[in-house]
Amino acid sequence: MDYLSQERARGITITSAAITFAWRNYRINLIDTPGHADFTIEVERSIRVLDGAVTILDGVAGVEAQTQTVWAQADRYNVPRIAYVNKMDRVGARFGRTVRQIAKKLRTRTLVCQIPIMKKDARGENVFWGAVDLVEMDVLDWDQDVNGNIVKRIKLTEKYGDKSVYDEAVKGRMNLVEALSEMDDNILEIMLAEEDHMKVSAEEVRGALRRVTLSGKAVPVFCGASFRNRGVQPVLDAIVDYLPSPLDCAAPIGTLANGKNTVIPLKEKESLCALAFKVVHDHRRGSLVFVRVYSGTLNNRMSLYNTNTKTNERVNKLLKMHANDAEEIPCITAGNICALVGLKSTRTGDTLIQFNDSRKSLRLPSIEIPAPVFVCAVEPATVSDEKPLQEALENVLREDPSLHVINDEETGQTLISGMGELHLEIVRDRLLNDFKVRAEIGKMRISYRESIIDEIEHTCLYDKEIMGKRARVQMSLNISRLTEGDSGIAEEGGNRIELDLSQQSSPTQTPTQGPSLPPEDIATSIRSGLVSALYLI
CATH class of the missing domain: 3.40.50.300 (P-loop containing nucleotide triphosphate hydrolases)
Known part of the structure; x- marks a missing residue:
């Protein structure tokens, strides 16, 4: 079931694969998941739909x-x-x-x-x-x-x-x-x-x-x-x-817009309700969306409604998967797993119902996606490679929700972050070999934040003559660490700056001193100085 070239070269499972077979007159839907920590999202979304x-x-x-x-x-x-x-x-x-x-x-x-x-x-x-x-x-x-x-x-x-x-x-x-x-x-x-x-x-x-x-x-x-x-x-x-078997498991609970819960019964004659748990980009068939049908029957050429994206979808083909081989089937019943061809905007964790179902807000519990840790820069080799790279990244992101792509406004680079070094190496191999994109991949970095251990208080007195005029300013600074879930983090690199000018004292104006600065200008100057110091660190 390890059909990717990267899997065969390394001798490990990288992506989860599904296969359906019979044993003792029972139908078994088997999903093979990776064992490496970098691909934990594959385990997470597979376990979500397994019995x-x-x-x-x-x-x-x-x-x-x-x-x-x-x-x-x-x-x-x-x-x-x-x-x-x-x-x-x-x-x-x-x-x-x-x-x-x-x-x-x-x-x-x-x-x-x-x-x-x-x-x-x-x-x-x-x-x-x-x-x-x-x-x-x-x-x-x-x-x-x-x-x-x-x-x-x-x-x-x-x-x-x-x-x-x-x-x-x-x-x-x-x-x-x-x-x-x-x-x-x-x-x-x-x-x-x-x-x-x-x-x-x-x-x-x-x-x-x-x-x-x-x-x-x-x-x-x-x-x-x-x-x-x-x-x-x-x-x-x-x-x-x-x-x-699916009949032995508790019926899943869906949520409606009004906050009420509704039971999704495992019956073929009920209204259709399915969960998309995996998306795979196939060069011959396009995007394959793997779904678990919890209720009703999913037919070929059926019109669906995605309650997460609020869009209509059309099933062009319905496939029973055998790893990377597929068998076209006319329908799939409640409790089973299959792959759909033709869905344009459906992603991992989306709920699918029939297009004429009145429960437009029905959603099944989604899939928890871990936060990425490793980061590397990816850039097109030439200007003409920008569009192919963008399209390839969109396909990779749709397949793997644990990957994140952001544009760094300061450097102008495209940064891609994943779960680990091997994870990003596989993404690089796929971009260069599977999607045939000419791109340059930078060195991998670990994304982390630092914080101080103890609270610090410091008072500084600035007293100096500048261009023949005496300048005298005193400011007290208090530095303490942010706690988990602390709100109000601004744009200063994950730090929060709070200014208190309530104790400001203005000097007596004299002809040699000139007018005192307004509080707004003082606050702007202090904030600029602090931000500059943080970036220097």
Whole structure:
């Protein structure tokens, strides 16, 4: 799903991509999101429209800093999750350590549903061979196919070849049932009646896992090695068994102009309501707007109304996406995701309804966009490149709302700001290679503000003879830091200047002194001096 040239060159995911496929007679809309901190907006807007999430962890690295950031984003939207510990085939992978880190660093209750089976290879090193399904008490064997497409299930009993695997699985099954009994009353009743953890049926355990996961009380944990296609199929089964369908989720709440809330029911025969969560510029198709349909049915060639921009839109094509490949479809129903071709002014976070809907002010909760930090200058190579550069920047800004472009009035430069150095490097590559713009990109700078720590008071007496005349002025200066959210910041580089001339004393006019200055001129002179000093700093 990493189809961009920059993604393939760096071996990382840069932009979120959507794909729709079937599994066990269910339709799954999957969005693959980046794991790098610079592309957190891709995670933010994807989680906003998802019903459930699979958190993939590195079995060697464990819970990383960005894992905690993404986990907090999912917490903010109350998205149920399952955890998948990947790369168990690598040297240094530790399943137990990663599970403990999930519980400690992510502050959640873990439910281990699989334990890995490690076997010695020809060199005598322990390698990931398979896994034990603690729900069914089966051994999952992928050795039947070199590509890992065939999963053979072997019933785990005391006669299994490796006695330690059976003992570890029994211990894991007991811990799983006990943990579920603490959170699910049905399992507690069954366990009290049977008085044996192993007699609790797989169907009862699976039902309890689903209820606990949907309520957000705990997170089921699985393991595998995706590079060798080992462990992928059980994770897909877990998505169907434990994560919510659109019908399991609470109906979204929209807001009208009068401040009243309205429920958006998940029904195909209701009025259309959809949220645009991503825009992609395609050189062949134009702008693709990805939408999540919350209510009603979205048809091809339908006329829409954007309640954020107050404009009419027309759907030219309706596409079901497979990463960068697309399949044209006639309609899409509530609960699904698709891409629209032909929308001119729709951006990330906009609400779309049918053009003849009377709810012209209806808006769904939008998407939080983080503030950019890194800044660099971008300039056209020649005067003739100004327009192509401007058009390319508009397309990039529409795609990525975490980017900001401003014109510096002092230097006349166009400044583009993003989330990090890699973020701006990708933008530079796209401008030069994808949009074929001839431009010069300056060095990256970090945008920050400085403030003093302690309050400072200072009084200065100016007493000097200028051109034969005695000039004497005294002024007191108080400098203190601005607090968060302090209002009234003027144009003096983020500083606020307040003048108090109430204690001004005018000297007695004498023929040699001349007239005293008016307060307005004094205030202007003082402000100019302070602003000049601030810029010199």
